[in-house]
Amino acid sequence: MSSKDTPAIRQSKGGVQSVERAFGLLECIANSAGSATLSHIAADVNLPLPTIHRLLNTLVNLGVVRQLPDRGYALGPGLVRLGDIAGSQLGAVARPYLRELVAELGESANVATMDGDMVVYVDQVASERQMRMFTEVGRRAHMHATGVGKAILAGLEFEQVRHIAATAGMPTPTEYSIGTIEDLEAELGRIRERGYAIDEQEQELGVRCFAMAIPDSPVPLAISVSGPISRVDQSFADRAVPLLKDAAARISAEMQSGR
Amino acid sequence: MSSKDTPAIRQSKGGVQSVERAFGLLECIANSAGSATLSHIAADVNLPLPTIHRLLNTLVNLGVVRQLPDRGYALGPGLVRLGDIAGSQLGAVARPYLRELVAELGESANVATMDGDMVVYVDQVASERQMRMFTEVGRRAHMHATGVGKAILAGLEFEQVRHIAATAGMPTPTEYSIGTIEDLEAELGRIRERGYAIDEQEQELGVRCFAMAIPDSPVPLAISVSGPISRVDQSFADRAVPLLKDAAARISAEMQSGR
C-alpha cells in the first residue's frame, strides 16, 4: 500500500526541513511493508534522488535504517530501541499507581495506549496470585475487543471509531466479543455513561476486566485490572471502580504537571 | 545517570548534521529516564540552546517528542509506532518459521538482534502450553547470559566480544551464568564447533534454551527455542537442532533476497 493521498512531507514553518524530511522517509519506509527501494521512496515523497540518498545514508549510519543486500532500505534496530524506551517511559508514570492497584485488589493491572488502529500494552504489573492474567508488554490487540481499547474508543468521535473499526476489522476472539459497529456504538454509549469499560470475556473466555481512560492525557491512555471471573465479580467491581477512578485522576494530574 | 562518556553527537562525514543532531537529542532524552529539560539536554550534547530548541520543536511537531506541561521533553508516541513497526518488520521475515518451530516442538520460539551491546528480542511466538516461556518483545538482555546473545557473539571477532563484555558488563543472573571473559571465550569456541548455543539455566533457573545465529544476516540475528528443563531435554535437542538449522538457513536466504 504505497499511500492514500501522498502525504509528501509536512513542512511546518519554523521546523528544520532536513529533520522533517528524514522522518518523512522513515514514515514512508514504515508504510512500505518491509523494504523500500530508493526510487520507490522517491516516488512517494517528492524529492530528488541525491537528496533522499544522502538522508538515508545518514539514517543508516545512525542505525535507524538498515540497508538490505539488494540495496533496499528497511527500518533498523535503533528504532526498536528508541520505541521501546519511549513506550516504557510512557508506562513509567503509571507504574506506581498500577502497583497500588495490584496491592489493593490482588489482580493484574495494565496500561495501554492507542497506536494506529490498535491498542498496545505499554506496561503491566502482574498479580502475585498463582493463576493470574498476564499480558506481554508490547502486545497489540484490537480495540473493540479489549477493556482498555473500549475505554479509549469511548473518548473519541464516532467518525474516528468507525474508521478504526473499518481499517483494523472487528474479529471476535470469543463468543462474547462485539462483532458489529452498531453493537460497539451502543457499548461505547454505556461506557461513557458509567465512566468505565467492562471487558466481559470478550478477549478471552473466563476473563473479566475493568478499564478506564486517563482523562486529558497527551496520548490516548487507559488502565485496567483483570482476572478470572470467579474472583473478579460484582463485589470486586465495587472495590475496584473507585480505585481505578482515583488512579486515573492521579496519573492524569501527574502527566499534566510534567514530572 | 546522565551518561558515561558524554557521547556528544557523532558527526560522520557525508551525513546531514541536523539529522544527526536530532537523533542525538532523542538518544539523550532516552537516557534521561523520563523527562529532560532543555538546559539539561544542552549540558549533555554540546550545542547552543537556540539550536536545541529549534530541533526539539521540529521533533515535537513530528510527534516524535512530546513536550510536557512543565516544558520538559519526553519521547513521544510516534517513536513507539515506528519502533513497533521496525521490530515487526525485522521479526516478520522470521515469524512464519518461528510458527513452524513452535508447531513442531511445542515450545516458545524467539528472534533477537543485537542493538549496541545488548540483545533485544524482536519477535516471539509463544507455545500453547500452560507453562511456557515468554519474553516481552523489545526486552533487552545481556548477550553473554542468553542463548541468542551467545549465538550472535560466536559470530564476532573476539576483540569485539571483549569490547561488548567490557561496556555492558557481565552480571550473573543465576549460579550457572558465565561470569568471566575467559569462560565466555571458551564457551563461544564450543558454540562455533557445534553450530548452536545452549543456554543452560544461565538466564533463569529451570529454563533451557537452544539458539542459532542467522548466517549472513544484514543485522546480527539469532533464533531460539526455550522451555522448562523437564521438557527441553536431550531428546528435545535431537529434534530441535536440525529444525533450528533449517529455519536459520531459510530465514537467511529470504533476508538475502531482500524484501
Add this chain to the structure above:
DNA sequence: ATCGAGTTTCCGTATTATGGAGAATAACTT
C-alpha cells in the same frame, strides 16, 4: 558484450540552518 534502469558520487550554488543577543516567561528568594 551491450544496453538501460536504478544507484551513487561530485561539486558549485544559494537556500537553509545557525547561534549571538535579547525579550519573555517561569521559578525562586526575601
Add this chain to the structure above:
DNA sequence: AAGTTATTCTCCATAATACGGAAACTCGAT
C-alpha cells in the same frame, strides 16, 4: 507581594550547510 535569577523562547544577519543538476557507476537483463 515585589525583586531577582534561571530558564526558555524569538529575531535576524551571517555563512556554513544541505541542496540537487549532471555525470559516473553498478548491476541485472537482453
